[in-house]
Amino acid sequence: MKNIDSKGHVTGKSVYLDDIPVRQDTLFAAVYSAPVAHARILSLDTSGAQNFPGVVAVFTAGDIPGENQIGGTIPDETLLAEEEIIYQGEPIAVVVAENEYIAREAREKIKLEYETLEAITDPREAAEKGSLLLSPRTLAMGDASSQWDKCSYVFSGSTKIGGQEHLYIETQGAYCFPKENGNLTVYSSTQSPTAIQRAIAKVLGKGMHQIETDVTRLGGAFGGKEDQATPWACMAALASSSLQKPVKLVLSRQDDLRMTGKRHPYAADFKIGLSADLKIMAFEVTYYQNGGAVNDLSLAIAERTLFHATNSYYIPHIKSTIYSCKTNLPPNTAFRGFGGPQGMFVMESAIAKAAQELEIPALKIQQKNLLKEGDLLYYGQKVKQVHIRKAWQTAFREFEIRKKQKEIDDFNKKNPLIKKGLALMPITFGISFTATFLNQARALVHVYTDGSVGVSTGAIEMGQGVNTKMLQVTAQTLGITPSRIKLESTNTTRVANTSPTAASSGADLNGQALLIACRGILQRLKKLAGELHGANASEIDLKDEKIFVGGQFTGMSWETLISEAYLRRMQLSEIGHYATPEIYFDKEKKKGSPFAYHVYGTAMLVSKVDCLRGTYEFEEVKIIHDFGESMNPVIDTGQVEGGVIQGMGYVTMEELAYSKSGRLLSNSLSTYKVPDIYSVPKVFVVKPLKVSGPKHAILKSKAVGEPPLMYGLGAYFAVRNAMRAFNPGFKYFDSPITPEKVLLGLYEKVKA
Amino acid sequence: MITFILNDQLVRTEEPAGSVLLDFIRYKARLMGTKAGCREGDCGACTVLEGHLENGEVRYKSIVSCLTPLGNVQGKHIVTIEGLQKDKMSPVQQAMIDHAATQCGFCTPGFVMSLTAHSLVPKKSTPEKVIDAISGNICRCTGYRSIKTAATDISRLLAQKEMDDPLGWLIKKAFLPEYFRNIAGRLKEIQATTPDANDGKIVGGGTDLFVQQPDALIKTSLQFSKAETNLQTIDIKDSFCRIGGAVTAEEIMKSDLLQHYFPRMKEDFRLISSEPIRNMGTVAGNIVNASPIADLVIFFLALDATVEIKHKSQPDSTIPLREFYIGYKKMKLHPGDLITAIRFPLPEKILFHFEKVSKRKHLDIASVNSALSIQMDGQVIKKIHLSAGGVYAWPFYAEKTVRFLTGKKLTEENIAEAAGILLSEIAPISDIRGNKTYKSLLLRQLFFAHFHELFPETFSAEVLYSKMLAV
Secondary structure (H helix, E strand, O other), X not given: OOOOOHHHHHHOOOOOHHHOOOOXXXXXXXXXXXXXXXXXXXXXXXXXXXXXXXXXXXXXXXXOOOOOOOOOOOOOOOOOOOOEEOOOOOEEEEEEEOOHHHHHHHHOOOEEEEEEOOOOOOHHHHXXXXXXXXXXXXXXXXXXXXXXXXXXXXXXXEEEEOOEOXXXXXXXXXXEEEOHHHOEEEEEOOOOHHHHHHHHHHHHOOXXXXXXXXXXXXOOOOOOOOOOOHHHXXXXXXXXXXXXXXXXXXXOHHHHHHHOOOEOOEEEEEEXXXXXXXXXXXXXXXXXXXXXXXXXXXXXXXXXXXXXXXXOEOOOEEEEEEEEEEOOOOOOOOOOOOOHHHHHHHHHHHHHHHHHHHOOOHHHHHHHOEOOXXXXXXXXXXXXXXXXXXXXXXXXXXXXXXXHHHHHHHHHHXXXXXXXXXXXXXXXXXXXXOOHHHOEEEEEEXXXXXXXXXXXEOOXXXXXXXXXXXXXXXXXXXXOOHHHEEEOOEEOOOOOOOOOOOOOOHHHXXXXXXXXXXXXXXXXXXXXXXXXXXXXXXXXXXXXXEEEEOOEEEEEEHHHHHHHHHHOOOOOEEEEEEEOOOOEEEOOOOEEEOOOEEEXXXXXXXXXXXXXXXXXXXXXXXXXXXXXXXXXXXHHHHHXXXXXXXXXXHHOOOOOOEOOOOOEOOOOOOOXXXXXXXXXXXXXEEEEOOOOOOOOOHHHEOOOOOHHHHHHHHHHHHHHHHHHHHOOOOOOOEEOOOHHHHHHHHOOOOOO | OEEEEEOOEEEEEOOXXXXXXXXXXXXXXXXXXXXXXOOOOOOOOOEEEEEEEEOOEEEXXXXXXXXXXXXXXXXXXXXXXXXXXXXXXXXXHHXXXXXXXXXXXXXXXXXXXXXXXXXXXXXXXXXXXXXXXXXXOOOOOOOOHHHHHHHHHHHHHXXXXXOOOHHHHHHHOOOOOHHHHHHHHHHHHHHHOOXXXXXXXXXXXXXXXXXXXXXXXXXXXXXXXXXXXXXXXXXXXXOEEEEEOOOEHHHHHOOHHHHOOOOOHHHHHHOOOOHHHHHHOEHHHHHHHOOOOOHHHHHHHOOOOEEEEEOOOOOOEEEEHHHOEEEOOEEOOOOOOEEEEEEEEXXXXXXXXXXXXXXXXXXXXXXXXXXXXXXXXXXXXXXXXXXXXXXXXXXXXOHHHHHHHOOOEOOHHHHHHHHHHHHHHOOOOOEOOEOHHHHHHHHHHHHHHHHHHHOOOXXXXXXXXXXXXXX
C-alpha cells in the first residue's frame, strides 16, 4: 500500500504548519538571538524594536509569567536568555509585529551590551576544563585492562566524527491561538506534542489541560523536531497568551540553521586487542560527545552510543566511557540513529585500523566477530533471533563480494589516477527508547454510525508512513476497506501523554496500542454478531466488510452490524494502551535488557575516487536488510533508501563548520551540502533478508526508521580504502571525508 | 502595476516589484502548494513554471519563485502546482505516486513542477535530461531512488511526444490542463501594455541579490535588464561571439551555435548551479556579482572576453574582463552603468577546457574552478589563456603563467614549471570552501587536468602519476 498522503503531496494539497489558513488578526513573531557564543549580558534595550512602526510587543525573559525553563530531560535550558549567553543563536527576545518583514527589521533595532567570555567549541577541550553536562559514564563487561597482554595484536587510535544538520525541508514553526478561559491551542511542527504542551504550561504557569497541541504532519524532522520544536511553540504561546491574539512563528532557514542543534560531533580514543585468529578479545573506548550548551537529549544519546559501541560484534572484554561535554554551541540533539552512528563509527574505525596494520582486508576481522544466537551484549542483554551472520552471508553470496574485491584490485593496478574501494557495513541496532518509561502509547478509535472509522494515535506523520501503517492495522483488524478509515491529526486532547515519535518506535508502540483498541471493538462486535446469528463469538469473522459465521457469509454487512450495535447502545469507541513488556535497564548495576529486539543487515559499498581531483562517487550500494516481516515493503524500502543516502551524506559531504568563537559557518544551503539526485549510487539495491519477525514488532514488521542510516557509514570506509590504494600512508579516521580531506590525504607525504 | 497570468487567472498587482514571487503566491494569492524551503534557490521546494512569449508561442521553463522578483514576471505566465489538473492526476503526479517517490511531501510540489517544465521542453526527453530537470530539487527523505525511477518513466512517456503539436499532445495526455491553449493569446494582450518606466538598481535574474538582501529590495527602486530584448541574443560573426548581458546560463548551455566550438559545454554547464537557477541567472549578473568563484566569469576569462558597458551620460565603452576587477567585489563600474554584453574571439582551432571542484559536484559553489584555452602551432603554444576562481580576491587571470607558457613547447617540464609559477601568483584564503593549502593543491591538480584532458597522449595518467604529481 502506498503512503496514504501521496495524492495530497503530489497535488500540493497536503497541509503543513505554514499552510494553515491565517486568521485575520494574526500577529507574526521573529526571534532576536545571541550574536556571540558566550557572554555576560550587561544590558538589553528593546525600545528601538518596541517603538518600530508595526511592532505590537517585544517579549524578554522578564515577561514570562511562569518559569523561564524548557529543559526536556533536565531543567537547565531557559526559553529566553537572562543573565548569560551560552551559545550564538540563543533566543533572547521575541518581536511580535503585524507581519514578519516588520518583525525581522525591528529585531535589528534591539541593543544588547555584553561582556564576552571565553567560548569552548571543542569537546576534548571541554573535558579537560571540566565543562561537562554530567559526570562521565562507563559501561563494561569482563576486564579489558587485564587482556592486553594476552592479545596477539593491540592497536590504538583516535577518531573524529562531525555533526550533521537535519535539514528537514520544512523549517521549525508554531502557530498559537488563544481560546476562552486562558486556554490555548498550538499548532506545531513537532515530533513531541506532549513535550510542547508540558513546556508551555510551565512557561505560562498553566495546567497542561489548558494547552491543546495539534499536529497534522511534518515536512521532515529526523529527530530535529523531537526536543527542538519546543522553544518556538513556547514563544508563540507566550505572545499569544499575553496579547490574546493568534501568533505565528516560523523560522527562516538561516535562523533555523543558526538557532537549532544538530547531530552531536564526537571525538574518541580507542584500543583494540585481537587474538592470532582475529577474534576481538578486548576493546576500550572513550568518547567525547559535543553536547552543546545545555543537556537537551545529550545524555540519552550518550547512552545509546554506549549501547552501540560494539556494533554487530561480540567482544568479551570491553570498557566504554563517555564524556558528555558542555560547549558553547547550540544544544546538540536527536538525529536519526541517536548516538548509535557515532558508536559504530568508532568500532569500525578500530577494526579498519587493525586491518591496515595487519595488512588484511577489514572484512576478515568483521566476519570473524559477528554476533551469534545467545551472545551477551555487554550491557547485559542476551540477543535472540540474531540475523547478522545470515545477513552477512547473504550479502557475500548475492553480491559476489569476493569477485567484486578482485575486480577492484585489478582495476586499481591498471589505473594510476582512479582508484576504487569496497567496504562492508554490518549493522545491529536496538529498538526501544532506552528510557524505558517512554515505551508506552495510546490510541483512540471511533466507529461512527455509518461504519466509517476515525483513528487517533500519539504518532506523528513526518513522511515515514506511520499513518499508512496505522490505517493498515485498523483495516486489517476490523476487516474493512481502507477508504472507510481516517487518520486524525495528532492531538493532545484525544491522545494524552504521548511519547515523542522517535527511536524508530512510532509504528510499533502506537500500532500495538491501536491493535489493542481495534481488538476491543472487534470483540464486542463479534459478541453481538454471534447473538444476531445464534453463534459463539469465537465463530465470527469480519472481513471484506462482511460478517462470517464459521467461514460462511451471513449476508450481513459491516455497516448493518455497526448500525445494530449503535441501536443496542453498544460502545463503539475504544482507547488502547500499550507498554512494551520485558524491557528494563538497571541504571545502578548498569545492566539490563533495554531493547525489545534488534534490527540487522549488511551493506556493500563501492567508491570510485578521482585521485587527480580528489573527488569521488559511489558505483554501487547493495544492501541486505532485516525488515522482519514487512507489513509495507514499499514504505519500508523507502525508509532504507532514504536512511542510507542520509548516512552517506553524513560521512561524505555534510560538513558542519563553526568558527573558534562558536559562530556557525555552514549557515546556509550554499555552504552546507546534502546529497542531491546526482549523489545517488549508480547501482542502488535493497533486498529483504528472509526471516520471521519478532512479536514486539507491529504485525512482526520491524522498526525501520533509524537502522539503515548506519549503512551509510560504510561510505567513509569505501572512500578511505580507495584512497589507501593510492596513498597507503593515509591513516586518519576523520569524518566527513570531504573532497578537501580526500585530496589533501592523497597527496600527504608518506611519513617514514 | 505588474500584470501577469497566475495559473488561469489574470493578476494585476501593486505589490512592490522587488518583492518575491514566492511570497505573492503563498501569502497574497494564498496558493499554499508552493513551499518555502531555503529562500536561496538551493532546495527547489518553491519551483514554478515561467512561460514567456517567443515568436508567438509560449516557452516554459522552471524557476525558483523564492528568488524571482515580481518585476521579472511582468507579462509572463506563472504556473504553480494548483495550476495543473484539477480533477485528475497528471502523468507526472501519477508516476510520483506509483513509485512511492514522495515521503514527507514537502519537496514534492517542486519536483512535480520541475518535471512538468521538462515535459514542455521542445527537445526530446532523455533519461539524462530528465534528471537535469530535477537537479535543483533537494529531497531529504527518499534517497532519490524512487524519484529517479518516476522521472525515467516520465521521460519514456515524453519520448512519444508528437512534435508537430506538442502542446496538444501534452493536454491530451493530461500533463497540462486545457486552459494552456489560450495562454499565448492572453499573454499577447498583456505584452501590449508597456511596463512601468524604470530607474533604479539593475536586476538580472536576481539569483544572488535576492539571497543576500530580500527584505531591503522590497523597498528599493529597481529596473529589470531581462525586460530589454536587445540584451538577450547570442551572435557569432567574423570569428567573434557576442553574448547579451541578460542571456541566461541555460541559454548559453543550450546554444547550438556555441556547441560547435565547445563540445563539452553541456557537461561543463551541468556543474554550474541547477537548471532553474541557470534559467534565471544572467551573464551580466554573474560578472557584476564579482564573486571570486563566479563560474561564467572563469569560463569567459579564459576566452579573453571583453565587457561592453553602457553608461548613463557617457558614450558606451569596453574593457577586457581581465582588467575589470580591482578588488574583492570591486570593479570598474559606476552606478547606473549597464553591462550590455561580453564578446570574445572564436578562432576555429581553439582548444578549451573547464574544471570545477566543489564539495558536492552539482549545485554547489566551487572550491576552485579554472578554465584554459589554447591554440597550438605544432608542438608550440601559440596562444593561451588561463583563469582560476577561489584562489584570489576576484576571478583570477593567471597572467604570469600565461606569459611564461606563450611560445613554449608543450612538454612535461614546461607544464610542471608553469604550475609552480601559477601557484606563486595566486593568493587563496582559508574559508568554508577549503583551506588555502587545499585550494593551492587543487588548482595545481586542475591545471594538470586541463592538459590531461586536452592532450591525453602527452599528459596521460601514467605520465602525470609518475612524473608530475610527485606522490
